[in-house]
Amino acid sequence: MARIVVDVMPKAEILDPQGQAIVGALGRLGFAGVSDVRQGKRFELEVDDTLDDDALHKIAEELLANTVIEEFSVSRVAQ
Amino acid sequence: MARIVVDVMPKAEILDPQGQAIVGALGRLGFAGVSDVRQGKRFELEVDDTLDDDALHKIAEELLANTVIEEFSVSRVAQ
Numbered sequence: 001m002a003r004i005v006v007d008v009m010p011k012a013e014i015l016d017p018q019g020q021a022i023v024g025a026l027g028r029l030g031f032a033g034v035s036d037v038r039q040g041k042r043f044e045l046e047v048d049d050t051l052d053d054d055a056l057h058k059i060a061e062e063l064l065a066n067t068v069i070e071e072f073s074v075s076r077v078a079q
Numbered sequence: 080m081a082r083i084v085v086d087v088m089p090k091a092e093i094l095d096p097q098g099q100a101i102v103g104a105l106g107r108l109g110f111a112g113v114s115d116v117r118q119g120k121r122f123e124l125e126v127d128d129t130l131d132d133d134a135l136h137k138i139a140e141e142l143l144a145n146t147v148i149e150e151f152s153v154s155r156v157a158q
Contacts, residue, residue: 001114007121022122022142031138033127035080042086042121043101048112059110063101 002047003077004056008065009040040070081126082156083135087144088119119149 010016019037026034043064047056056074065072089095098116105113122143126135135153144151 009121009123019122025142026138029142031134031142033130033134034124034138035127036125038123040121040123042088042119043098044088044117044119045113046115048114051112055110055112059105059113063104063108063110 001079002049002051003079004045004047005075005077006043006045006056006060006064006072007040007075008043008060008070008072010038011069011071014069080158081128081130082158083124083126084154084156085122085124085135085139085143085151086119086154087122087139087149087151089117090148090150093148 010019016038018039022037022039023034026037041064043060045056045059053074060072060074061067089098095117097118101116101118102113105116120143122139124135124138132153139151139153140146
């Protein structure tokens with residue numbers, strides 16, 4: 001078994017209202033010094049060792065990320 | 080400025096219906112070999128260098144994660 005992490009984030013040119021709401025909330029709660037927040041998703045997968053990088057890339061691209069507005073990265077985690 | 084990543088994942092003992100839905104969808108779509116998926120959140124923050132690790136931990140604990148059902152990790156990203 002291998003552990004895979006797929007990070008999915010909104011593209012830089014896409015507005016991120018969730019992140020902006022967090023920046024606003026931090027200010028109101030008294031946490032100064034945070035100038036930008038972007039919120040994305042993190043997936044942790046347990047996969048067979050037979051799955052190669054191409055298959056993982058395809059899973060991330062077709063099912064986990066919306067590549068119109070999001071970018072993703074796939075990484076293997078050392079066990 | 081420093082870039083901070085906060086990863087928030089459901090605790091191991093908490094059911095993750097979103098992740099289970101992804102496992103089911105992968106099977107129906109013909110992607111074999113994925114035995115478990117857990118879905119969490121990833122936050123990327125731009126913060127002043129004056130913010131220390133304690134402040135970042137507090138931000139993650141109080142605002143970004145629900146520590147009743149989620150665990151989080153804070154890491155600094157090399158620029």
